[in-house]
Amino acid sequence: MGKRSDSDATPSVDRRRFLKGAAGGAAGAASVLVGNASDAQQAPPTARPAVARPTDADARKDFVPPEPRVGAAFIEHPGSDHMVDVLKALDFDYVAVNPGSAFEGIHESLINHGGNRKPEILTVLHEEAGAAIAHSYAKAAGKPMMTLMHGTVGLLHASMGLFHAWCDRVPVFAVVGQPRNPTSVINRPHSAQDMGSIVRDFMKMDDEPTRLDVFAGIAMRAYTIGRTPPMGPTLLVVDSELQEAAIPNGMSLPIPKVILPAVPQGETGAVREAAKWLASAERPLIRPGKLGRTPAGWDLLLELAELLQSPVDVGTYGSWQDFPSWHALYGSGGADYKPDVILGLELNDMVPSVRQTHATGGKTISICAEYLSQGHNIHDYGSYTDVDLAIAADAEATLPSLIEEIRRQSPRDAARARTARRTQVAAAHKAVHEREIDDARYGWNASPISVPRMITELGRQIQNDDWAIVSGHQFTGQWQRRLLNHDKHYRYNGDSGGFGIGYDTPASVGGALAHKAHGRLSIGIVGDGDFNFVGAGALWTAAHHKIPLLLIIHNNRAYHAEVMLVQRTAARRGRGNDKVDIGNVIREPAPDYAKIAQGYGVYAEGPISDPNALAPALERALARVRAGEPALLDVVSQPR
Amino acid sequence: MKLRKLAHASLLPSIALGLFVVVTPSPAQQSAGSAPVGNAERGKQLFSDTYNCYACHGFDAQTGERRLVPMKYPLEGFITFVQNSPLPNMPAMPDASAQTLADIWAYLNTIPVDAPALNDLPLLRDVLARRNQASGGK
Numbered sequence: 140m141g142k143r144s145d146s147d148a149t150p151s152v153d154r155r156r157f158l159k160g161a162a163g164g165a166a167g168a169a170s171v172l173v174g175n176a177s178d179a180q181q182a183p184p185t186a187r188p189a190v191a192r193p194t195d196a197d198a199r200k201d202f203v204p205p206e207p208r209v210g211a212a213f214i215e216h217p218g219s220d221h222m223v224d225v226l227k228a229l230d231f232d233y234v235a236v237n238p239g240s241a242f243e244g245i246h247e248s249l250i251n252h253g254g255n256r257k258p259e260i261l262t263v264l265h266e267e268a269g270a271a272i273a274h275s276y277a278k279a280a281g282k283p284m285m286t287l288m289h290g291t292v293g294l295l296h297a298s299m300g301l302f303h304a305w306c307d308r309v310p311v312f313a314v315v316g317q318p319r320n321p322t323s324v325i326n327r328p329h330s331a332q333d334m335g336s337i338v339r340d341f342m343k344m345d346d347e348p349t350r351l352d353v354f355a356g357i358a359m360r361a362y363t364i365g366r367t368p369p370m371g372p373t374l375l376v377v378d379s380e381l382q383e384a385a386i387p388n389g390m391s392l393p394i395p396k397v398i399l400p401a402v403p404q405g406e407t408g409a410v411r412e413a414a415k416w417l418a419s420a421e422r423p424l425i426r427p428g429k430l431g432r433t434p435a436g437w438d439l440l441l442e443l444a445e446l447l448q449s450p451v452d453v454g455t456y457g458s459w460q461d462f463p464s465w466h467a468l469y470g471s472g473g474a475d476y477k478p479d480v481i482l483g484l485e486l487n488d489m490v491p492s493v494r495q496t497h498a499t500g501g502k503t504i505s506i507c508a509e510y511l512s513q514g515h516n517i518h519d520y521g522s523y524t525d526v527d528l529a530i531a532a533d534a535e536a537t538l539p540s541l542i543e544e545i546r547r548q549s550p551r552d553a554a555r556a557r558t559a560r561r562t563q564v565a566a567a568h569k570a571v572h573e574r575e576i577d578d579a580r581y582g583w584n585a586s587p588i589s590v591p592r593m594i595t596e597l598g599r600q601i602q603n604d605d606w607a608i609v610s611g612h613q614f615t616g617q618w619q620r621r622l623l624n625h626d627k628h629y630r631y632n633g634d635s636g637g638f639g640i641g642y643d644t645p646a647s648v649g650g651a652l653a654h655k656a657h658g659r660l661s662i663g664i665v666g667d668g669d670f671n672f673v674g675a676g677a678l679w680t681a682a683h684h685k686i687p688l689l690l691i692i693h694n695n696r697a698y699h700a701e702v703m704l705v706q707r708t709a710a711r712r713g714r715g716n717d718k719v720d721i722g723n724v725i726r727e728p729a730p731d732y733a734k735i736a737q738g739y740g741v742y743a744e745g746p747i748s749d750p751n752a753l754a755p756a757l758e759r760a761l762a763r764v765r766a767g768e769p770a771l772l773d774v775v776s777q778p779r
Numbered sequence: 780m781k782l783r784k785l786a787h788a789s790l791l792p793s794i795a796l797g798l799f800v801v802v803t804p805s806p807a808q809q810s811a812g813s814a815p816v817g818n819a820e821r822g823k824q825l826f827s828d829t830y831n832c833y834a835c836h837g838f839d840a841q842t843g844e845r846r847l848v849p850m851k852y853p854l855e856g857f858i859t860f861v862q863n864s865p866l867p868n869m870p871a872m873p874d875a876s877a878q879t880l881a882d883i884w885a886y887l888n889t890i891p892v893d894a895p896a897l898n899d900l901p902l903l904r905d906v907l908a909r910r911n912q913a914s915g916g917k
Binding site for chain 1: 828829830831833834835836837838839841842843844846848868870871872873874892893894895896897900902903905906907909910911913914915
């Protein structure tokens with residue numbers, strides 16, 4: 140892998156010689172390892188070793204095999220060992236790695252100093268897959284995962300995955316190596332004056348420690364900022380020379396404790412007012428967004444909904460754990476239910492709710508950590524709208540006081556009215572459920588296989604397992620929620636947040652990795668379009684690390700949403716629809732996903748077009764997954 | 780080819796505010812008889828290849844949004860709707876001729892309905908029963 144080789148051995152020796160000198164002398168050590176208290180956050184300009192500018196002859200040398208670094212100084216305690224000690228203090232279980240010379244120091248320390256345990260290296264074949272795995276793992280495990288990348292090129296590959304984590308408000312602890320003062324033709328493009336700027340538009344923070352004595356503090360800061368709502372990915376840029384810096388014997392670099400700040404709750408007066416409106420509402424409606432930061436969020440939403448007997452409308456793209464999908468209150472209350480108070484919980488787009496209530500004279504309340512978010516470039520925060528009561532706070536943290544206040548302010552006869560409301564709402568939802576089941580019958584024996592048939596067959600076979608859907612459901616419509624009982628907070632891990640293709644397959648691996656610790660059966664249902672991005676390589680990661688996961692390819696052999704979009708445009712322009720499949724279909728040849736998976740060492744069957752062949756194939760594949768390995772089924776499916 | 784032309788002549792859908800509105804046609808309208816006769820074979824090719832209707836409605840026109848089998852609308856209403864659709868997810872196709880749409884309509888009427896009764900689908904019946912049980916709890 141040429142892009143990952145630092146073939147310029149001589150300057151490295153020089154750097155090591157310099158660093159050895161720095162470590163040997165108090166003044167040198169002061170410049171790389173520890174600073175004065177007054178300049179603890181600043182790098183002294185003299186900290187950089189002087190390296191001769193490379194000549195053309197040097198450049199030519201880059202293309203021959205590197206000399207062994209026999210002359211390199213022996214470093215007993217390299218800086219990267221300290222970095223790994225800090226990572227251990229952050230309690231990471233895994234780090235996604237696609238190797239690169241910019242972090243070879245940390246890589247070696249993870250293996251030999253850290254014993255490849257906590258964090259354990261998860262080998263990924265593409266940095267985007269690594270970021271998606273870390274993103275999904277964080278949602279399923281409730282704690283961040285780390286991903287380690289090569290300078291510029293690795294970070295650019297990862298940028299799509301980090302973008303999704305940003306849009307989904309999920310912490311990912313990203314670390315990128317920075318080849319400081321590169322002298323090789325190959326590694327110069329892997330260094331940057333401002334590495335963090337590459338992804339800064341969608342990171343909560345980025346920083347580059349310039350001395351080892353500040354590394355731990357900056358790493359802790361990145362970790363805690365990432366986990367503080369609104370959460371998000373953070374980036375640490377790690378100088379390659381800092382990784383190689385020698386720590387003198389006897390020198391102890393302190394590692395502070397991880398202190399996660401208590402998250403902000405809603406202001407007392409505002410919470411009282413919200414409670415007053417909700418307690419006296421005749422037709423309340425709850426709309427959760429990215430509410431379930433922890434399993435407690437699921438429990439609290441359930442408690443609130445049942446206290447008010449209010450319907451809970453998770454919307455089309457409800458993310459993370461939200462609300463039990465077969466609960467009597469799951470839904471919008473029915474066509475005749477005109478809410479007089481709508482409560483948005485971590486819902487960053489209140490426009491439809493405001494429009495709905497303004498039309499009927501109702502009110503809207505929004506409790507959302509997004510109000511605390513600093514400005515950024517990506518337009519993923521919804522439009523401004525004049526909600527009647529906006530509370531800048533973490534909704535999950537605010538729910539206990541809101542629930543308590545609603546209990547306190549509820550009229551004496553509230554229970555009777557609420558019971559009646561529940562009866563009415565449950566009846567409306569039951570009618571909806573029955574229509575949905577009726578709809579699921581259509582195309583039951585069709586080939587290609589209908590999506591409801593596929594999910595019903597799956598549901599039948601996993602009903603006695605402790606299962607989790609670790610992909611999103613963007614491309615299977617609402618069928619997952621309709622036909623599978625999402626009765627636990629971990630049953631569904633949510634979509635990407637950014638609606639980019641390529642997340643679901645590696646995310647399935649990340650979610651399955653988190654659920655493996657609990658013995659849960661993980662299933663990903665991913666589009667063929669999604670799988671074709673970085674999915675196949677992610678499957679290899681699952682095979683290599685023995686991550687049990689059933690991956691079902693919802694193979695409709697096209698980007699069907701886009702067929703409709705081009706169709707709409709062509710029709711509007713009066714140009715006919717006979718060519719709209721150009722650029723939108725994945726046929727001729729149709730990829731054989733089972734063969735691809737088998738090539739990566741994964742048990743696979745398909746293409747499966749006969750609906751009657753699906754159940755036995757599921758049975759065989761699930762047996763493999765229950766035994767601890769990944770498996771893939773390529774199911775040729777209806778477009779919708 | 781089995782045509783059910785004007786089989787639903789007692790109902791004539793028209794479009795208002797983006798929804799099908801059912802009105803009763805006058806006797807004159809019912810007897811106009813001006814709708815073209817469709818060719819189902821040509822309609823199949825139009826549905827699958829030329830207009831790519833399958834992308835949203837499913838290969839058999841009954842798994843997507845909206846379901847077109849069984850066809851609920853009489854030919855005139857179908858033509859009017861497709862040419863003037865106000866729905867955001869259904870492109871209006873003013874360039875599709877009445878003959879073209881009659882062909883598609885004829886094809887849609889030849890597709891057998893694949894929807895076994897719930898009693899014959901134990902898997903789905905079980906889902907409904909478990910769902911009702913889950914919804915019935917507190």
